[in-house]
Amino acid sequence: MTFDDFTHIQKLLEECNDNIIWNPIADQESVNVFDYFISEIEASQEWKKELNWKKGRLLEEFAEFLFRRFVFLDDIKANRLAGGNETDIEVIFGDKPKPSFVNDFIGTNIICECKNKKSASIDVGTVTKLDELLDSRRSRFGVFISILGIGGSGWKFGEGKRKKLFIRSDRKKPIISFTVNELSKLRDGKSNFYTMLKQKVHLLLDEVDDEAPDLPSYSNPDYLRNILMIVDHFARNQLASEEEITNIRNRISLRYGLPEEE
DSSP, X not given: OOHHHHHHHHHHHHHSOHHHHBOOBOSHHHHHHHHHHHHHHHHHTTSOGGGHHHHHHHHXXXXXXXXXXXXXXXXXXXXXXXXXXXXXXXXXXXXXXXXXXXXXXXXXXXXXXXXXXXXXXXXXXXXXXXXXXXXXXXXXXXXXXXXXXXXXXXXXXXXXXXXXXXXXXXXXXXXXXXEHHHHGGGBTTSXXXXXXXXXXXXXXXXXXXXXXOOOOOTTOTTHHHHXXXXXXXXXXXXXXXXXXXXXXXXXXXXXXXXXXXX
16 A cells, blocks of 8 residues: 555545444344343343353453444454453554544554443542553553443542543543443444544543633622633633634623623
């Protein structure tokens, strides 16, 4: 393949719909396989402890089923934890042409850890372990697939650890999380896994970079400044057009006036 050929393919990938990058679960055969996995995963929550290895393998196979639908996939390697319901797999994209989002945020491989357990969410230790796995496997993108997701919210517990590891790392390594319930939306092509993956990354990036405070109460003397900061947040993250931002600022000024200069 010449450089011009590679550049042409790269340009085509940038223009592709996400359904070209990741094959949606729309045909009947794929829907049947998907339904089987969802049904078995739900049933596995009642399995006895001695079947933990089987529970882990089941969720791993479901993850493999999803990742194999990427058009630029090279290989998938499994690394199972003996006797447990946690497994991890390495999704290898290799050197094939990929969209710029994949090149910028994911790279050539993904480490996905699967936790098929309904009694506990993903904790700080498990998040830390995945971050360490990324280093040992020379990866910069981690994915959890689990029943309950990452524990905590904001900057606390597992969720907080995920964000702290991201901003403290010299080599930015996003870790995102999907619950099986979230992934159930993929049935019948209603959602796209690649689209959902991108949304999770953008949410992480915007949240760790968010300087806007929580919306204050009306009795807060800094209410006006805080509202203007929130509008700045919308502008910075391109959640509204320049015209919309200008209109909002003008309406705020008309309703509240402008804050005093400090």
